[in-house]
Amino acid sequence: MSAAEGPLVVGVDTSTQSTKALVVDVATGRVVASGQAPHTVTSGAGRESDPRQWWDALSEALRQCGEAAHEAAAVSIGGQQHGLVTLDAQGDPVRPALLWNDVRSAPQAARLVEELGGAKFWAERTGSVPAASFTVTKWAWLAEHEPDAVRATRAVRLPHDYLTERLTGEGTTDRGDASGTGWWASGTEAYDEEILARVGLDPALLPRVVRPGEVAGTVRDSDDLPFSRGTLVACGTGDNAAAALGLGVRPGTPVMSLGTSGTVYAVSRHRQADPTGTVAGFADARGDWLPLACTLNCTLAVDRVAALLGLDREAVEAGHGVTLLPFLDGERTPNLPHSSGLLHGLRHDTTGGQLLQAAYDGAVYSLLAALDLVLDEDADPSTPLLLIGGGARGTAWQQTVRRLSGRPVQVPEARELVALGAAAQAAGLLTGEDPAAVARRWNTAAGPVLDAVERDEETLSRLAGVLSDAAPLLERATDTD
Numbered sequence: 001m002s003a004a005e006g007p008l009v010v011g012v013d014t015s016t017q018s019t020k021a022l023v024v025d026v027a028t029g030r031v032v033a034s035g036q037a038p039h040t041v042t043s044g045a046g047r048e049s050d051p052r053q054w055w056d057a058l059s060e061a062l063r064q065c066g067e068a069a070h071e072a073a074a075v076s077i078g079g080q081q082h083g084l085v086t087l088d089a090q091g092d093p094v095r096p097a098l099l100w101n102d103v104r105s106a107p108q109a110a111r112l113v114e115e116l117g118g119a120k121f122w123a124e125r126t127g128s129v130p131a132a133s134f135t136v137t138k139w140a141w142l143a144e145h146e147p148d149a150v151r152a153t154r155a156v157r158l159p160h161d162y163l164t165e166r167l168t169g170e171g172t173t174d175r176g177d178a179s180g181t182g183w184w185a186s187g188t189e190a191y192d193e194e195i196l197a198r199v200g201l202d203p204a205l206l207p208r209v210v211r212p213g214e215v216a217g218t219v220r221d222s223d224d225l226p227f228s229r230g231t232l233v234a235c236g237t238g239d240n241a242a243a244a245l246g247l248g249v250r251p252g253t254p255v256m257s258l259g260t261s262g263t264v265y266a267v268s269r270h271r272q273a274d275p276t277g278t279v280a281g282f283a284d285a286r287g288d289w290l291p292l293a294c295t296l297n298c299t300l301a302v303d304r305v306a307a308l309l310g311l312d313r314e315a316v317e318a319g320h321g322v323t324l325l326p327f328l329d330g331e332r333t334p335n336l337p338h339s340s341g342l343l344h345g346l347r348h349d350t351t352g353g354q355l356l357q358a359a360y361d362g363a364v365y366s367l368l369a370a371l372d373l374v375l376d377e378d379a380d381p382s383t384p385l386l387l388i389g390g391g392a393r394g395t396a397w398q399q400t401v402r403r404l405s406g407r408p409v410q411v412p413e414a415r416e417l418v419a420l421g422a423a424a425q426a427a428g429l430l431t432g433e434d435p436a437a438v439a440r441r442w443n444t445a446a447g448p449v450l451d452a453v454e455r456d457e458e459t460l461s462r463l464a465g466v467l468s469d470a471a472p473l474l475e476r477a478t479d480t481d
């Protein structure tokens, strides 16, 4: 491998299932080294992870990067959104983090929306109507179920803030990730004291919101990390905002990410406020906005269906009539936190491959239903949809998105767009460039474009019909809950 042309930066993605680190050459965007280490997520009633494991995974991923990480001049961390990290006076976790896909706080979400002004109030104040994923609902859940943990908490952080703070010693966050808490007012771009008071959270426990382009700090202690003391640390951001940076997208280009979560989003110059709650009006990491819809059931749910059928994930077969709503973890879009998976239209001649295809269709349907809602009205429908995340590597995912969207689909060759976005953010600190411009210079979105095919309206309307007809069942919890 040839020597780097420019300084090196490290970009990190601390996502639900693993931490990935890339060492990137600022001059060319070439990935000089990479590393990855897994996380453990609980599988019982909730979804929790120990933040200390994220730190260990970061250390391991950086160790795999070798000497190159040690040479980095700047680092930035992107991470799974919304997770509630509670720290004690020593900076240690009071309890495991409550993750974005933990739906136990659904009753608190419904209560907060109802008691504090209704859906329109929340959408206008924070950009989003909080569902169980949002941090504010998790804090309310903790206050109700574990008041001792709340009393012991001296700092509240998001996943990416936790790791950034362990590097710098300073409690910081950014507007992108702050916008997913439910206690950040999108109109004033400040913490919302009324909402915080409502849930009994002292604003002094929250991190400082660092401005785009501002340095969050420097690496304080590199004893157990391959960074030099004084390495610049960028503010980082939520994983979807980081991927938007990593692709260098401009308004009008839709992105779909297929990972643990399914997301669909676009950059917009306009602040969003959708009172239906389908679109979350997040901020991006630059100063624009990132309207986004998110599902809880994506690659893991489809892989689970394939495993139950004893099939490879690519062993799909075309076929009509069978519908599978793969809501194995409850669902957020549509907002059905107590739902479970639902199968309809099974016949003697239905094959396993058709069932598997139905799971893909069901997973992609809600994301595509939100596609036009996240795009500005003047967006050109012939602009390719950028498909990213682990699932984007799969042919069955690519073909399902193509068939159900009717749009051209572009699959970037770069694999880790979140970590690349974080790297672009770190590079921007060094060069003074806009991180999205850095990513465009690195040509990160380059990849094959799959031509548009005719949209499969029959499947889309069948899915819409089953979803609507099954509403009472999907709103109900099962006996095992």
Ligand SMILES: Nc1ncnc2c1ncn2[C@@H]1O[C@H](COP(=O)(O)OP(=O)(O)O)[C@@H](O)[C@H]1O
Pocket: 015, 016, 017, 018, 258, 259, 260, 261, 299, 300, 303, 313, 389, 390, 391, 392, 393, 394, 395, 397
């Ligand atoms: N070649 C592939 N085809 C289809 N799915 C894949 C492939 N490789 C990885 N995946 C899926 O990608 C998922 C991980 O995606 P990733 O975006 O890394 O998740 P996250 O960021 O949520 O941790 C896994 O659940 C796996 O099912």
Ligand SMILES: O=C(CO)[C@@H](O)[C@H](O)COP(=O)(O)O
Pocket: 015, 016, 017, 079, 080, 081, 082, 100, 133, 180, 238, 239, 240, 259, 260, 261, 262, 263, 294
């Ligand atoms: O909750 C959301 C977005 O609102 C999720 O997209 C999380 O940010 C988790 O992301 P992955 O780990 O699936 O990438």
